[in-house]
Amino acid sequence: LHSMCIACEAFNRKFSSRPFMVIASKHGNPCGFSVDWKVPDVALKKALWGNPLAIWGGELICNFHVNDDMGEMFLEDRERKQKLGNGRWMLDVIAAPSFSEGAVKSLGKQKNRKIFKNEQLEQPFIKNDPWDFRSVRGGFLTQSPLNYVLDFGNIEFADEQTDRNHLSSVILAWASAWSSNLGGNEVALVKDLQLIGLGGGPATTIAADTALKRAQESGHDTRSSIFAADAFFPFTDAPEILAKAGCKWGLVPKGGIREEEVRDYFKDQGIKVYYLPEQFRGFCRH
Numbered sequence: 001l002h003s004m005c006i007a008c009e010a011f012n013r014k015f016s017s018r019p020f021m022v023i024a025s026k027h028g029n030p031c032g033f034s035v036d037w038k039v040p041d042v043a044l045k046k047a048l049w050g051n052p053l054a055i056w057g058g059e060l061i062c063n064f065h066v067n068d069d070m071g072e073m074f075l076e077d078r079e080r081k082q083k084l085g086n087g088r089w090m091l092d093v094i095a096a097p098s099f100s101e102g103a104v105k106s107l108g109k110q111k112n113r114k115i116f117k118n119e120q121l122e123q124p125f126i127k128n129d130p131w132d133f134r135s136v137r138g139g140f141l142t143q144s145p146l147n148y149v150l151d152f153g154n155i156e157f158a159d160e161q162t163d164r165n166h167l168s169s170v171i172l173a174w175a176s177a178w179s180s181n182l183g184g185n186e187v188a189l190v191k192d193l194q195l196i197g198l199g200g201g202p203a204t205t206i207a208a209d210t211a212l213k214r215a216q217e218s219g220h221d222t223r224s225s226i227f228a229a230d231a232f233f234p235f236t237d238a239p240e241i242l243a244k245a246g247c248k249w250g251l252v253p254k255g256g257i258r259e260e261e262v263r264d265y266f267k268d269q270g271i272k273v274y275y276l277p278e279q280f281r282g283f284c285r286h
Contacts (some may be wrong), residue, residue: 001095001144002272003030005124007175010150011035014167014243018063018123022047024091026058026126029180033195035168040064046194048077052084063121065094071103075110097122120168147278150174150271156254162189166226166249170274173228174251186230187211187238189222189247196220204229204238224248231281232256236265243269254278 003023011018017181020040024032024047032050036043045163054079074089081087095109095116107115112171130280132145150171169190176188182200187207189197197220199210207229215222221247231254239262242250251274256262 001061001124002126002180003033003175004121004146005007005126006147006179007033007035007171008063008124009126010171012123013149014152014171015164019043019168020062022060022062023139024050024055024060026054028091029061029182029200030176030195031055032059033170033176035193037164037168041070043193044070044073047088049078049218050195051214052080053218056090056139057092060091060094061095061121063097063124066094066099066107067105068100068106071100071161073107093126094245095121118138132201146179148178150178153249154277155251165193169226170228170249170251171201173226177228177230183207187242188228189215189220189223189225189245190222190228191225193231196222196225204231205231205241208238208241212241215245222246226250230251232259232278234258234263236262239265239269239271241274243271247271250274252283254283 005020008018019037020033020043022037022043023030028051031054032047032228034043034046063253074091076087077089080085093114095118097119098115099115106116107113126147127129129145130166132143133281134141134143135223157192172193173188176195178200179266180186180198184200185207187198188195189211197211197215199207201207201210206252212222225247227242227247228251231252234256235258249272254279255277
């Protein structure tokens with residue numbers, strides 16, 4: 001939900017509107033995340049096929065009405081059966097603003113599946129509480145909330161871009177990296193409005209390598225993809241992985257004593273990067 005909320009806020013800030021959005025997740029982390037400005041079915045299909053094996057038994061959330069055809073597809077998808085030998089997505093949780101009667105009937109055929117209807121999902125938003133509270137033994141911690149929203153007005157541009165689909169892919173990569181918790185340093189790969197790889201780890205090299213492997217395992221072509229990292233790159237090792245993957249654009253916070261070296265490497269590789277102010281880092285409060 002947090003992934004969708006910050007993405008929706010960023011789309012509204014940049015475009016004063018929002019696309020159709022779908023997140024297919026497992027244990028709260030996006031396995032598939034896609035948007036489309038015209039057709040909800042396109043976003044739905046791309047999200048499911050982001051990592052079709054990882055979301056088995058997972059969750060799906062969207063910001064549009066789930067109709068009869070979508071309900072039937074969740075129950076038995078011919079394309080999934082043809083490619084993977086089983087047509088059932090086996091999603092345990094599905095949340096949407098509304099469902100048709102036919103969709104509820106189809107979705108109810110899977111035992112123990114939970115269906116959540118919330119009209120606010122049509123335009124989700126982040127909470128604006130001044131503080132977050134986390135319990136610890138003997139008390140609690142008070143922290144500023146994780147409510148940063150990507151703002152192209154305070155980003156250092158590598159190159160001016162106005163194409164809506166390109167900027168939407170940047171938002172998608174940023175929201176995925178900034179809201180996931182796969183190991184502490186998160187790296188997301190997005191191509192053509194679809195999350196194709198997401199990884200985390202104790203080092204940015206592990207995060208980048210994991211994101212690349214997951215994309216490749218799902219059959220995605222990473223050439224000309226866009227990366228986002230929720231922490232700065234302290235060395236050029238992780239950027240080297242992303243360059244070999246064929247990334248052409250990226251987004252990363254400023255910082256590190258070797259920042260100029262990292263910047264020069266991206267320039268030499270022809271990778272155009274958006275640089276966020278150093279204080280705006282991701283999920284794990286870097």
